[in-house]
Amino acid sequence: MKKRFGKDFYYALRMTLPVMAGYVFLGMTFGLLAKSEGFAWWVPVLMSLVIYSGALEFAAVPLMGSFDPIGALLLGIMLSARHLFYGIPMLKKYEGTKMAKPFLIFGLTDETFSILSTAEPEDGVNPSKFYVLVTLLDYIYWVSGTLVGAILGTAINLNLEGLDFVLTALFVVLFIEQMKTKSGILSGIVGVAASAVSLIAFGKTYFIVISMAMIASVLFAGKKVIDRE
Amino acid sequence: MSELQILVMIAILGFGVALTRFLPFLVFKNTKKLPKAVEYLGKVLPAAMMGLLVVYCLKDCNFGEAGEVIPLVISVAAVAGVHLWKRKAVLSIAVGTVLYMVLIRVIPLIAV
Structure with a gap:
């Protein structure tokens, strides 16, 4: 039983390695940006936990300067509209996922959708478990990246400019896989x-x-x- | 903003995103058999959306700036090339990303 889980976990980890690099880096950048804008460390972390959408979180930083709930709602829907098309291919795939379904839908980011709509679980791997592991790992990468950025702030001085290309590369690869x-x-x-x-x-x-x-x-x-x- | 206002703003932003993620599932919650049109979309949308995401990633590139365009074009081509050749996702992504990080530092020094 334990060995089985280790194998499933390793497979999901391998599938999400590029997301790990991209999310930890971008999450850190986001945490750093929010902190440099004068927010307390918990603000970006809570945003990553609750919103969990990189594009929107970056766009929301300037908006967080004044209280504008309507503006926030409109921005949230506008910038996330593409997610409407992510649910449709997953309707069938997520059919048997029971209790985990709300979490799987909550965590359906660009990257998680790309992987799960393209990849099939390995033979013998329970699909639900595979979906949950990939979704959970991606979520952990993003939140922990934000946490590190928000706490360390400018103490990090690594020149990693361009590492975000890892996500572009991921989409190019999955695009080719889809084309096949x-x-x-x-x-x-x-x-x-x-x-x-x-x-x-x-x-x-x-x-x-x-x-x-x-x-x-x-x-x-x-x-x-x-x-x- | 007060802490309470910040919390409200975060909740609303989260609600906006969650709405777009949950809506398709809520609409077809009680549908036993999906309509043919939806089933068809479910089959063809992943490829189309992956195409959209590739374009989405390139949207911030300043196409008048050689120092930005050249690294991007070469690295995307490298990812595609290596992937068509070896078909090992992690390899294609790693090669392309390292190449990109090197090129954005080197090309602006050379390009006029």
């Missing part, structure tokens, strides 16, 4: 093309929501060609 699936080639091309066009046409702030609408419309319009299974 039957219906993945065309839908992958749709994803890149729609996002690139809308980034150029509409700019950084709004392109995600517009890309999502474009992706969904093209995927439906091209269903006959794209759906090959």
